[in-house]
Amino acid sequence: MDATDAGPSPLAATGGPAPSLDWAKSAAALTRIVGGVAVVSALSLLDEPRRVGFGYAVAFGWIPVAGLLEAVRRRWPGAVIDATTLVADVAFLFSVLIAFDGTAGTVLVALTLVVGFHAYVGGRRRGLIGAALAVAAVYGGEIVAEQGPAFSAFTLALFPLVVGAIAVLASAVEAERTQLSGGLARLRHKADLILTGVAESVMVSSPRGRIRQWNSAAERTFACARGDAVTKSCNDVLGLHYGVEELDCSRGCALLEARLRTEDDLQVWRLGPTGDRQPLLAHVSPLLDDDGAVVEVVHSFRDITALMRADEAKTMFLATATHELKTPLTVIMGFTEFLQRQSDLPAPQRDEALRSVHDRARQLAGIVDRLLMTSRIEAGRIALELRPVLLGPMLADVAGTLGAATGRIITVDVPPGLPVAYADPQGFATVVEHLLENAVKYSESGTPITVSAEAADEFVEVRVRDEGMGMTPAQIEHCFERFWQGETGDSRRFSGTGIGLYIVRSLADAMRASVTVESAPGEGATFRLRLLRPEAADALAAAGGDGEAPALERQEPSIIKEFMRQVGVPGGAA
Amino acid sequence: MTVSGWVGVLNLILGSVYTSYGIMTIVDMKRGWRTHGFSHFGLAWIAMAFTCGPHHLVHGAHVLLEGRIGGPLDLAVVAFGFPAGVIWFLLRLEAVAGGPGDRRIQGTPAWVESLPTVSGVYLAALVTAVIGVGGALPFRPAITPQLFLIVLYAAIGAVLLRTQLINHAFHGGWSLSGLALTFVFPTCGIMHGIYAFYIVSGRYAADWHGLWIDSIGVPAAAYFLWVVWSLHRGSIHDWNEAAGDTLVHERPGDDEAGADLLGVRI
Numbered sequence: 001m002d003a004t005d006a007g008p009s010p011l012a013a014t015g016g017p018a019p020s021l022d023w024a025k026s027a028a029a030l031t032r033i034v035g036g037v038a039v040v041s042a043l044s045l046l047d048e049p050r051r052v053g054f055g056y057a058v059a060f061g062w063i064p065v066a067g068l069l070e071a072v073r074r075r076w077p078g079a080v081i082d083a084t085t086l087v088a089d090v091a092f093l094f095s096v097l098i099a100f101d102g103t104a105g106t107v108l109v110a111l112t113l114v115v116g117f118h119a120y121v122g123g124r125r126r127g128l129i130g131a132a133l134a135v136a137a138v139y140g141g142e143i144v145a146e147q148g149p150a151f152s153a154f155t156l157a158l159f160p161l162v163v164g165a166i167a168v169l170a171s172a173v174e175a176e177r178t179q180l181s182g183g184l185a186r187l188r189h190k191a192d193l194i195l196t197g198v199a200e201s202v203m204v205s206s207p208r209g210r211i212r213q214w215n216s217a218a219e220r221t222f223a224c225a226r227g228d229a230v231t232k233s234c235n236d237v238l239g240l241h242y243g244v245e246e247l248d249c250s251r252g253c254a255l256l257e258a259r260l261r262t263e264d265d266l267q268v269w270r271l272g273p274t275g276d277r278q279p280l281l282a283h284v285s286p287l288l289d290d291d292g293a294v295v296e297v298v299h300s301f302r303d304i305t306a307l308m309r310a311d312e313a314k315t316m317f318l319a320t321a322t323h324e325l326k327t328p329l330t331v332i333m334g335f336t337e338f339l340q341r342q343s344d345l346p347a348p349q350r351d352e353a354l355r356s357v358h359d360r361a362r363q364l365a366g367i368v369d370r371l372l373m374t375s376r377i378e379a380g381r382i383a384l385e386l387r388p389v390l391l392g393p394m395l396a397d398v399a400g401t402l403g404a405a406t407g408r409i410i411t412v413d414v415p416p417g418l419p420v421a422y423a424d425p426q427g428f429a430t431v432v433e434h435l436l437e438n439a440v441k442y443s444e445s446g447t448p449i450t451v452s453a454e455a456a457d458e459f460v461e462v463r464v465r466d467e468g469m470g471m472t473p474a475q476i477e478h479c480f481e482r483f484w485q486g487e488t489g490d491s492r493r494f495s496g497t498g499i500g501l502y503i504v505r506s507l508a509d510a511m512r513a514s515v516t517v518e519s520a521p522g523e524g525a526t527f528r529l530r531l532l533r534p535e536a537a538d539a540l541a542a543a544g545g546d547g548e549a550p551a552l553e554r555q556e557p558s559i560i561k562e563f564m565r566q567v568g569v570p571g572g573a574a
Numbered sequence: 575m576t577v578s579g580w581v582g583v584l585n586l587i588l589g590s591v592y593t594s595y596g597i598m599t600i601v602d603m604k605r606g607w608r609t610h611g612f613s614h615f616g617l618a619w620i621a622m623a624f625t626c627g628p629h630h631l632v633h634g635a636h637v638l639l640e641g642r643i644g645g646p647l648d649l650a651v652v653a654f655g656f657p658a659g660v661i662w663f664l665l666r667l668e669a670v671a672g673g674p675g676d677r678r679i680q681g682t683p684a685w686v687e688s689l690p691t692v693s694g695v696y697l698a699a700l701v702t703a704v705i706g707v708g709g710a711l712p713f714r715p716a717i718t719p720q721l722f723l724i725v726l727y728a729a730i731g732a733v734l735l736r737t738q739l740i741n742h743a744f745h746g747g748w749s750l751s752g753l754a755l756t757f758v759f760p761t762c763g764i765m766h767g768i769y770a771f772y773i774v775s776g777r778y779a780a781d782w783h784g785l786w787i788d789s790i791g792v793p794a795a796a797y798f799l800w801v802v803w804s805l806h807r808g809s810i811h812d813w814n815e816a817a818g819d820t821l822v823h824e825r826p827g828d829d830e831a832g833a834d835l836l837g838v839r840i
Contacts, residue, residue, distance in 0.1 A: 559602045560616040
């Protein structure tokens with residue numbers, strides 16, 4: 001039976017991706033076999049099977065199991081389950097023939113019905129195979145039956161002809177029905193697949209604003225299940241606004257009217273599940289009948305929340321970066337003009353002015369370096385040379401330099417004999433530098449800052465700890481995002497472009513390391529950088545891992561895959 | 575211990591081994607389902623294990639508890655296949671525990687070289703003994719599943735033997751686990767042959783439980799053969815294509831390796 005003949009598409013019915021079929025096929029086939037065997041075995045354990053009788057065995061054994069499994073088979077059709085159910089059915093009735101002798105005529109009728117059913121459902125080939133199996137079962141039963149022949153020679157000769165004819169007729173009827181409905185079902189199935197598969201939210205409504213079709217993307221965008229949306233009013237489900245105006249579709253599709261006015265896609269919005277504004281890009285087109293009347297309206301929506309947020313973030317970043325660049329430039333320009341005007345300035349004052357210019361120029365260079373690195377990260381042009389690196393001296397060096405530059409005391413706590421880790425020296429130094437700068441910036445002067453390191457079996461962990469203002473859980477969630485800053489707007493207390501921790505995470509990823517943070521408001525923050533040890537990195541590379549997670553998880557050996565190798569299956573475990 | 579006692583005990587051990595391995599496979603399949611999906615191979619082997627295992631258990635129980643008198647030929651075939659089965663199972667346990675699950679046999683030692691001859695002598699002796707004991711006996715429908723199983727197990731054994739020969743031609747040496755498994759299937763087939771012989775000769779009763787188990791064993795073995803063959807042809811997908819805990823090494827195509835086996839360069 002073709003999948004397209006199976007009535008309404010499961011995709012359309014659920015509005016979701018195709019379910020995995022294999023388990024259902026296997027479970028169905030297994031249950032049918034086990035169910036049949038269990039029934040006959042249970043009955044055969046009775047002292048006198050005949051007391052139960054063939055009719056009861058079929059009525060209370062085979063029919064419920066077969067009916068249940070046939071429902072499963074129709075839900076998830078396939079060749080494997082077709083073949084298995086056919087064999088299971090004939091085998092079951094064959095076993096009944098043996099177990100409950102004296103019911104031979106009934107068995108013939110039952111077998112004929114089973115074959116007819118399978119021929120109707122599965123087509124001529126399956127019907128003829130079923131007929132052959134049934135004939136074999138009857139003849140086999142004749143051989144097995146110890147009480148003598150159950151059928152006359154005439155019956156035995158006639159049975160193959162009758163059951164074969166039934167199989168052919170039933171399959172012919174089904175073939176005719178299939179041919180008539182097949183084309184339509186295929187088209188419908190294809191339409192369902194397209195509707196379900198597209199990434200955009202698609203909604204089809206009546207001209208009066210009642211939802212008729214609703215795909216899975218729409219379920220996600222509008223957080224509304226198909227069953228809750230279809231037949232409901234567009235107003236109730238969508239709640240769209242165009243500008244400041246709430247769209248009213250009760251007298252016809254308001255979006256279609258707006259679209260006819262603008263002749264372009266519309267940017268609308270609605271209140272999302274969290275109460276935030278959810279911007280959507282809407283495209284609307286009418287479906288017309290032969291007379292040009294609108295019979296349905298097809299809407300497609302694209303959620304542009306992420307795009308809008310990215311745009312807003314970029315705008316904010318430009319404003320912030322401009323401000324960050326302008327501040328040191330203003331100082332530099334002020335001092336250089338001052339030095340030009342005061343040519344006879346005493347040496348100490350001149351040196352002080354020049355030092356300020358130099359400090360601001362270095363700050364400017366730092367900002368530009370970060371911007372360039374962000375640009376390189378986004379372009380995928382970071383070239384790191386990963387090799388075993390001794391971290392202790394590098395930590396001391398970076399901490400010493402930054403401590404001297406900022407006047408903060410940074411404690412370095414590295415145990416003797418710390419093993420090497422897998423990293424790029426320059427990348428690692430940059431990461432630690434950014435983490436320490438972060439700690440300096442967000443903690444009060446005079447509070448301790450500690451950088452420590454510790455070895456585990458598979459990685460070396462570097463911790464940067466400060467006792468500053470800390471972060472809320474929401475801030476922790478976003479702190480590694482590009483352009484993100486804990487404070488925004490004119491009220492922010494700290495300078496910065498919001499790319500420092502983004503660079504940290506990007507470099508950590510590129511070094512197959514991980515970076516995490518633990519923090520609470522008012523309790524400071526601890527950043528943990530886990531770098532793989534070389535042997536773990538080698539093992540990860542050998543296993544084909546991409547190295548995103550430094551904590552290696554060893555998979556249990558699979559006896560199925562191992563057994564496949566024994567059998568010589570290509571690509572099996574080696 | 576009497577012949578019956580040995581037949582009963584060996585069958586109970588074999589039954590426990592196969593059933594245990596079936597349970598282990600179920601556990602493995604359940605564990606890998608989420609990452610690798612459904613495995614035809616796993617299901618086929620579970621079906622095999624849960625028909626082979628119960629067959630031996632039921633036979634052992636009949637012999638030990640219900641008065642069935644175990645035949646000497648039955649003991650001979652079970653004992654002949656027993657070492658291979660035990661070696662293979664122990665290696666599987668080792669693999670499950672994270673060990674190699676195999677031993678590489680360098681070159682072709684004398685005992686490996688003698689296996690075909692020993693098998694031939696064994697088969698000839700067995701046929702002679704069968705003829706000596708009962709001769710050609712009439713067919714009984716109750717042994718139909720046994721006859722199917724003989725053919726199917728022989729076919730599976732042939733596929734495995736072909737694999738071992740190809741691997742030997744390509745890699746040199748032999749896999750102990752592979753040889754053991756190759757040996758297990760034909761001996762199982764022969765064991766079913768002797769079982770059928772004892773049924774038609776009247777020594778063993780064609781009991782319902784055994785008949786049912788063996789009847790289910792036929793589609794199970796056919797399914798297993800189909801799966802193995804389909805995997806070789808690449809017409810079905812299974813866990814062998816899933817990335818995971820193992821490395822996939824380059825392996826020559828069957829045609830290439832087969833041609834090499836025949837001394838032909840392509």
